[in-house]
Amino acid sequence: MKKNAQNAGIDEVNFNDSAFKVRLKRNLEILSNVLANPTTVLGLIIVILMLAMAIFAPVITEPNTPDPYQMPRDWKAARSAPLTPGHILGTTNRGGDVFYGVVWGARTSLKLSILVVTLTVVLGVIIGSVAGIVGGKVDEILMRIVDVFLSIPELIFALAIAAILGPSFTNIILALVIVFWVKYARIMRAQVIRIKQREYVDAAKIMGASKLQIYLKDILPNSFSPVMVQATLDMGNIVLVGATLSFIGLSEAGIAEWGVLVSEGQAGISAGRWWASTFPGLMVFLWALAFNLVGDGLRDVLDPRTETKR
Amino acid sequence: MSNSKNTILSLRNVKKHFPIKEGVFQNVVGQVHAVDGVSFDIGAGETVGLVGESGCGKTTIGRCVSGLEPLTDGDIFFDLTPEKLVALEDFEKHQSEIKNKYLIDEIQSTSNISKIEGDDFYNYRRNCQMVFQDSFSSLSPRQLVSDIVSRPLKIHKVCADNELIPRTIELLEQVGLGKQHLYRFPHQFSGGQRQRISIARALALDPKLIVLDEPTSALDVSVQAQILNLLHDLQKQRGLSYLFITHNLSVIRHMADKIVVMYLGKVVEAGKTEDIFANPQHPYTKALLAASPDLSEDVMSDMAALDGPIPDPARPPQGCSFRTRCPVSRTECGWEVDDIIRRLEHHETLIDSIKSVHQPDAFNAKLTFETSFSAIELKDAIGTNDIPKQMRKAIKKIEVDGNDVNISFDPVQTVPLVQSDNGSLSRCVLANK
Ligand SMILES: Nc1ncnc2c1ncn2[C@@H]1O[C@H](COP(=O)(O)OP(=O)(O)OP(=O)(O)O)[C@@H](O)[C@H]1O
Ligand code: SF4
Ligand SMILES: [Mg+2]
Numbered sequence: 001m002k003k004n005a006q007n008a009g010i011d012e013v014n015f016n017d018s019a020f021k022v023r024l025k026r027n028l029e030i031l032s033n034v035l036a037n038p039t040t041v042l043g044l045i046i047v048i049l050m051l052a053m054a055i056f057a058p059v060i061t062e063p064n065t066p067d068p069y070q071m072p073r074d075w076k077a078a079r080s081a082p083l084t085p086g087h088i089l090g091t092t093n094r095g096g097d098v099f100y101g102v103v104w105g106a107r108t109s110l111k112l113s114i115l116v117v118t119l120t121v122v123l124g125v126i127i128g129s130v131a132g133i134v135g136g137k138v139d140e141i142l143m144r145i146v147d148v149f150l151s152i153p154e155l156i157f158a159l160a161i162a163a164i165l166g167p168s169f170t171n172i173i174l175a176l177v178i179v180f181w182v183k184y185a186r187i188m189r190a191q192v193i194r195i196k197q198r199e200y201v202d203a204a205k206i207m208g209a210s211k212l213q214i215y216l217k218d219i220l221p222n223s224f225s226p227v228m229v230q231a232t233l234d235m236g237n238i239v240l241v242g243a244t245l246s247f248i249g250l251s252e253a254g255i256a257e258w259g260v261l262v263s264e265g266q267a268g269i270s271a272g273r274w275w276a277s278t279f280p281g282l283m284v285f286l287w288a289l290a291f292n293l294v295g296d297g298l299r300d301v302l303d304p305r306t307e308t309k310r
Numbered sequence: 311m312s313n314s315k316n317t318i319l320s321l322r323n324v325k326k327h328f329p330i331k332e333g334v335f336q337n338v339v340g341q342v343h344a345v346d347g348v349s350f351d352i353g354a355g356e357t358v359g360l361v362g363e364s365g366c367g368k369t370t371i372g373r374c375v376s377g378l379e380p381l382t383d384g385d386i387f388f389d390l391t392p393e394k395l396v397a398l399e400d401f402e403k404h405q406s407e408i409k410n411k412y413l414i415d416e417i418q419s420t421s422n423i424s425k426i427e428g429d430d431f432y433n434y435r436r437n438c439q440m441v442f443q444d445s446f447s448s449l450s451p452r453q454l455v456s457d458i459v460s461r462p463l464k465i466h467k468v469c470a471d472n473e474l475i476p477r478t479i480e481l482l483e484q485v486g487l488g489k490q491h492l493y494r495f496p497h498q499f500s501g502g503q504r505q506r507i508s509i510a511r512a513l514a515l516d517p518k519l520i521v522l523d524e525p526t527s528a529l530d531v532s533v534q535a536q537i538l539n540l541l542h543d544l545q546k547q548r549g550l551s552y553l554f555i556t557h558n559l560s561v562i563r564h565m566a567d568k569i570v571v572m573y574l575g576k577v578v579e580a581g582k583t584e585d586i587f588a589n590p591q592h593p594y595t596k597a598l599l600a601a602s603p604d605l606s607e608d609v610m611s612d613m614a615a616l617d618g619p620i621p622d623p624a625r626p627p628q629g630c631s632f633r634t635r636c637p638v639s640r641t642e643c644g645w646e647v648d649d650i651i652r653r654l655e656h657h658e659t660l661i662d663s664i665k666s667v668h669q670p671d672a673f674n675a676k677l678t679f680e681t682s683f684s685a686i687e688l689k690d691a692i693g694t695n696d697i698p699k700q701m702r703k704a705i706k707k708i709e710v711d712g713n714d715v716n717i718s719f720d721p722v723q724t725v726p727l728v729q730s731d732n733g734s735l736s737r738c739v740l741a742n743k
Contacts, residue, residue: 200450203511
């Protein structure tokens with residue numbers, strides 16, 4: 001038998017390796033590549049701070065009763081400037097505490113973006129996979145539908161749907177899901193079509209793997225990176241569009257949501273009370289920026305082209 | 311020719327056509343004749359080399375054999391005993407006298423890879439594996455070597471779970487790798503090592519046949535030799551049969567017992583390796599050999615190298631499909647109207663002035679020109695050196711009628727594969743003499 005020099009190629013030989021350790025090492029490698037980019041790190045820090053704020057909201061500020069997502073009203077202290085004792089970021093015309101709105105708004109945003117992203121990813125991945133795998137007429141029809149959806153600008157489309165459904169937070173979620181799933185369907189379809197031509201899929205067929213197993217083990221894991229990048233970007237975009245809809249008044253008035261708060265503070269701006277709109281507005285901006293920075297960083301690392309270079 | 315060994319694979323008139331679709335409604339506008347009536351056998355422990363230029367249908371045959379593509383027509387039989395092969399050949403010769411109908415039915419239901427099902431199909435899956443050219447694309451980048459090589463064992467429940475890893479290590483050792491490579495991703499290996507992993511995966515189920523689709527053409531020459539030696543050793547140890555696909559003639563000479571030469575989806579020459587290298591019969595084989603610098607000293611070097619484009623496989627030429635490039639073509643090689651157009655393509659003004667073409671079949675056509683002057687010009691052009699003499703002789707009729715030109719050729723059949731003196735088959739009118 002020839003068992004000789006061909007083993008060279010691989011440098012360190014470690015007999016204690018295990019599948020788990022190797023996988024972990026690979027993921028850490030990817031993480032360290034992500035962290036090599038300073039703007040990604042900046043985005044990640046902001047994301048972590050935002051998430052911490054959302055998760056620890058009940059610790060940071062006393063939850064309003066009975067519904068903590070409703071802004072507490074302190075009518076006596078209405079229109080206080082920032083740094084007023086008890087109202088560190090000031091209050092709105094109607095006595096809403098801006099700090100409370102900012103902190104609990106992070107929770108609302110997190111809830112909104114996670115819900116919408118999860119639903120759209122699931123919907124988009126299923127529809128995109130069906131189109132890519134089944135092909136033919138099914139694919140044609142599904143992609144025509146996707147094209148129609150994509151031809152309408154996101155914001156205007158979401159606005160129209162939310163307006164038709166009537167103002168409520170649930171309807172905003174619904175509107176955003178209807179608008180955002182198409183991108184995932186299209187990305188997933190393109191990926192599935194690309195990956196199903198790979199020879200490792202043929203090899204799996206030849207060894208007798210079932211269609212479901214080929215989908216779950218070969219196609220899905222190898223198609224998922226761009227979906228993940230888009231999902232990260234959308235974590236930011238959804239909050240931006242959602243806040244815009246709330247700002248226009250398509251959400252429930254009085255809930256602790258950044259867009260609602262900006263709209264509530266808007267009346268005071270001309271009178272010089274800038275704070276009630278500025279702080280929540282800044283939060284929307286930071287949230288969207290942070291997720292976009294992280295998403296861009298992920299894209300650079302997960303992009304298949306850069307992956308083969310390494 | 312029959313001996314005591316089984317025939318592992320028998321292709322009988324295999325055809326694979328791919329529809330060409332166009333437009334929103336995906337209408338079928340034509341068929342790519344990727345494989346167009348191919349027959350050959352692979353014996354147990356034998357290597358059959360499949361050669362030919364790019365696009366002649368080699369990979370498509372490999373994919374049909376491994377069950378990835380359903381056949382358009384024809385049959386592929388797996389693992390036939392000598393008696394069954396004889397019965398089958400007999401049946402094909404005398405369709406009418408159904409002597410042993412029972413045996414034929416049994417062969418169809420247990421050995422025809424498009425018809426077998428259930429356990430028999432499962433069995434076929436275990437026994438026919440494939441190794442691809444691109445070692446990057448043939449290994450999933452997200453799976454560890456341990457997963458890749460043990461996967462067939464898991465699917466076919468070959469061994470208990472705690473046996474999986476020892477078995478995987480054994481397989482890796484057989485291809486010159488070791489247990490230190492178990493928990494690695496494919497991208498951590500060199501091209502040659504990745505090809506070894508592919509081979510280990512193909513060996514996992516202990517198959518009888520492996521389809522090797524250009525397994526070494528992406529590798530450096532030194533690594534190429536190592537992989538070829540490995541394949542050779544494995545074949546000896548395990549009695550494997552190989553269908554070895556390549557366009558490299560020196561590789562095929564080293565590896566193959568028999569050679570099948572393909573051109574435009576058809577077999578043009580088939581025979582024992584020594585015979586084909588010592589005494590090639592078909593002009594295409596000769597030209598291929600002449601184009602291989604490291605082999606050409608011992609074959610006739612007066613052969614012109616291959617030039618000119620390969621015809622479109624969606625409209626393969628009638629008669630002999632090689633005649634558009636054949637340096638020794640004859641009048642009887644099966645010329646058709648398209649050949650005139652092909653030859654006159656550089657007369658741009660003449661070709662541009664064609665208004666319409668009415669072509670009931672490949673051998674008859676009515677070309678309508680803008681002016682009667684162009685029509686006469688065409689007739690004159692056919693008299694020049696642009697049209698070779700042997701082709702001009704095949705024209706049965708050419709008439710100018712105002713702006714129209716009527717052309718007809720003698721219709722011809724596809725040139726058949728015939729046995730030549732040295733035992734190999736060749737598809738050429740010269741070999742018939
Ligand atoms: N899935 C497909 N759909 C349509 N046409 C195809 C398909 N697969 C192959 N073909 C066509 O069939 C013909 C034969 O292709 P094939 O890949 O078998 O050639 P090959 O001999 O393997 O060539 P190469 O040496 O380049 O690998 C080509 O004209 C190709 O374009
Ligand atoms: S039949 Fe033979 S001589 Fe005629 S064109 Fe074909 S290969 Fe050349
Ligand atoms: Mg090929």
